[in-house]
Amino acid sequence: MTTSLLIDALKSHGHAIKSGHNPTVFACNQLIHLYSKHGLIKDACKVFDEMPDRNVFTWNAIISAHIKSNNLDQSELLFDAAPHRDSVTYNSMLSGYANSEGYETKAFGLFKQMHSVRHDARVDEFSLTRMCNLAAKLRNSLYGKQLHSFMVKTGNDLSGFAVSALVDMYSKSGCFNEAYNAFNGCNHGSVDVVSKNAFVAACFREGNVEMAMEVFTNRGELNDVVSWNTVITGHAQNGLDKNAIELARCMDENGFIWNEHTFTSVLNACSSLKCLSLGKELHARILKQTTINLNSNPFISSGMVDVYCKCGNMKYAESIHSRYGSNNMFSASSMITGYSSQQKVSQARNIFDSLTLKTPVVWSAMFSGYLNCNCCENVFELFHILNQQQTSVVVPDDSVWCSLLGACGMQAVIDPGKQIHGYILRTRIQTNVKTVSSLIDMYSKCGNIQYALRIFKRAEVKDSVMYNVMMSGFAHHGYEQQAFDLFDEMVKDGFTPDEVTFIAILSACRHSGVVKTGEEYFRSMTERYNLTPEIDHYACMIDLYGRANELKQAMEFMRKVPIELDVVILGTFLSACKLHSNLELAHEVEEEVLRIGGESGTRYVQLANVYASEARWDDMGRIRKQMRGNEAGKTAGCSWVHVGSKVHSFTSGDSSRFENESLCSVLQFLIMEMNEKQEIQICS
DNA sequence: GTAGGGTTAG
The missing domain is CATH 1.25.40 (Serine Threonine Protein Phosphatase 5, Tetratricopeptide repeat)
Structure with a gap:
């Protein structure tokens, strides 16, 4: 039955009920519910308004109907006006608040109110699990733990609903052990599929693929479409893209039909693998499958766009983007990244300019795009435009800082780099480990290895990229021994050297001419660290x-x-x-x-x-x-210096500028400075 | 005889 036929049927049903002499309150309540279920909020309101008598079910039905149509303010008005309220009324309102952005405080307030006066609306398992979902959304394990205690105390902690809510809350707020205990603490024989799925997702979030699969396989007869989607997504999110695809094929063989979530995850894995043939296969499958189409879900269209972009097929990407995804930020940012990776920076900019609303994701894609194409001036120009934005919705984030600092490093201009550093320090904005690495890289590439080292030493959180950046800095500046020492420190601190580490360390070797050491590092690359040169x-x-x-x-x-x-x-x-x-x-x-x-x-x-x-x-x-x-x-390759607002470039053997006396003396000074290799130590 | 809750995708 098509939607319009269904609506016609509903309306004639409604008409029949209303034209009866005395439609019962019960029948009208049912009608409100039916209309709401099919998105016909106006019809639901009409029935409500015309009812001569109403009961608590009527009020609950209309309040829920408004919540479902995302009109929280209207449901709030009705909630206050309702002559009858029971725990269903309260819990419906609580759900509405907890699910909507910006209403979280109201949810807490209402929950508190339920604790105190009302004897007709006590806190029950519904309210507690709803609040658990809210704690999960806010990643607030402290509040979640309090709720958990209350649930144990009132005997509301063991149902499937409670367990899934607890597992989800603990996992999303970063407490895997508590999630583990909540799941394993309940009676395993009565575990339901939703709790099981929630725990499998928790294992993947923790990066424990083995445990996830053990739980998934155990009592496999419970598994449903969500279970399969969870393991497919989990593998993709843990970088196991090939396994994700295999599992999706397995899902097929087990008779489960792919839904929107499945396609999204498989498309995601496919774009990581940059596999065009698989991408085309998925495209065909989407066109063929009647329950799915490119228009049905923005995740699917933008996922498909992303696959074609990653595979470099911009023609296909453009056709899907322009038809289905032109207002989708993820689709747009894939397009920007795709064009930039092919050095087609003006096409990337066209996509960027075509968007009326620009989210941080899109800004960040455009920044990285310019940097990728070595368009440093455009990076700075874009930053200027960003600062002129009337709305303060988009504030520079870590990815923007990284692009700007990257552009400074690429052009070897230290002053704007210092300004950005100063801005970050002054505003005390939280920066992530990537921005710190970008700062180190910027100072290193602009010639100030001392500053680079100082930031490196002070970084509270380090990752292997940061070690690589610092090591490359040492290698480029001729501090080979420090690079070797840092390699040891990196390993000692529990980080695993990767391909980039070895580029840095082998560069240090070739600059200092230590053939034997270089050979040893090169050997260790394959033998010890299992890397392919x-x-x-x-x-x-x-x-x-x-x-x-x-x-x-x-x-x-x-x-x-x-x-x-x-x-x-x-x-x-x-x-x-x-x-x-x-x-x-x-x-x-x-x-x-x-x-x-x-x-x-x-x-x-x-x-x-x-x-x-x-x-x-x-x-x-x-x-x-x-x-x-x-x-x-x-x-010809060249070097350049910034003097004031001018850039002076020099090619090898070009002596035409040496007539300029001041230039000569600067050069002499630079040579002197280069010869005085500064003493630096990596251990503080 | 009605109504309110959980898991998977940026």
């Missing part, structure tokens, strides 16, 4: 051998790299050949260099320079000729 790690090792004039080993190592060599690796090797005047080995890789790196002019120039440095003009000429044939060109 990536192209950058191999590049570090080749550079390490190359700088130490162990070109034969470099060559040998290069031949053993299990992935295809890239231009960076070959370029690194060529630099070493030039440094140690080894033309023979340069010759050996020449063909490969030009095959892989031929598209950009960089490698041609590099190769030509190797020959030129040894006055091998014929070889150099040969390469230059090929270069012209390929229309290759090389953009």
Whole structure:
């Protein structure tokens, strides 16, 4: 039966009842309930208004009807006006308050009132579980514990409703052990599926996948669609995306039909895996399944958009976004991130500008997008726009600070970085560990390793990213020993080194030329930490051998790299050949260099320079000729300084500016400062 | 004879 047919049927039903000579109060109450259930609040009100007699059921029905239609103020008016009130009236109102944003205080007030005077509305299991849900929503375990005590005292702690509410409250407010006790303290034989699902979700929240699956599997006959969705989501949230997909297929095989929650989680796992074929399969499935469509739920359309964005298929993403998700913030932020990851920053900005209402998620996506595209000036410009917003709804959050600090680091401009740091300190806003890492990185990249270290030492909460940032800072500033010490400290403090840690530590090795140490770290990467070296790690090792004039080993190592060599690796090797005047080995890789790196002019120039440095003009000429044939060109790398509002850039060997006396003296000063390596210690 | 409560997605 379609919705309109249903509504017609309801209305004629209502008409029949009302046209009867004496519709009973009971019949009218039923009608109010029916209308409300189908979203026909106006019809429900009409019945209520026209009733000559009403009883407590009537008042409860109309109050609930208004709560259901999200009109809390109207239900409040009726609650106050009601001549009869019982515990159902109170509990309905309590539910309304507890579920709505901004009415939490009223919920507490009403609950307190129930404790005191009314003898017709005592606190019961309904009220207690509702308050438990509120404590869960507010993540307030202290209040939750008080409720729990009261529940035990009044014998209201053992039903399925009570157990699920307690498990959920404890888990969401970060007390897994209490959730465990609440679940295991009840009689296991009578555990119902909702409590079980709540506890499985609690285990996943705690990261205990093993326990979650044990509970899920135990008494599997209880499992329902929510149970399956819980384990699928749980795996996806714990980074086990492949398992999440497998479980979803398993759910199919067990005869459970995917619902909106299932699709949302599977889409989420699919976008993490960046698997386009699976994405297309899911898309087809959504189009085919009659109970679901892209329009039925914003989670589904934005999830689908996100999958296509992560897979780089912006055409498909755009078609779904423009049709179903143009006002959805999650869909929009996926689009912004998707376009930025392809360096299409103006398309990203178009999506951003098309939104009338911008949430912090969208702002943060645009900030990161600009940073990703190296558009530092746009990062600052966007911050300016953010500050000019009339509404104070969006305040800069950690992700905004990270983007701004990232832009400062990228441009090596310390002053705006210091201003942001100062702002954070002055306003005493709470910052998370990511912002602290960004501050460390900013100071390090702007040349002030002392400040970076000071912030690192003072950070109360550290994570492995923060260690990596600090370690890279040490490596770049030539404090190799400190980098090695920090590596040990990181391990001692219980953090596991990851791929980025090894980039930092191998960089430290190559800068200090400690081949043996580098080899040991590289070995430990696979043998001890079970990590797979990536192209950058191999590049570090080749550079390490190359700088130490162990070109034969470099060559040998290069031949053993299990992935295809890239231009960076070959370029690194060529630099070493030039440094140690080894033309023979340069010759050996020449063909490969030009095959892989031929598209950009960089490698041609590099190769030509190797020959030129040894006055091998014929070889150099040969390469230059090929270069012209390929229309290759090389953009010169440069350094720059900010003086006032001007940026002065310098390329290697450019002496045209040295006529400027003040510039010369600044340069001398800088050289002096660089030579005086400052003493720093990492242990306080 | 009516009405109020729990679990899974940003």
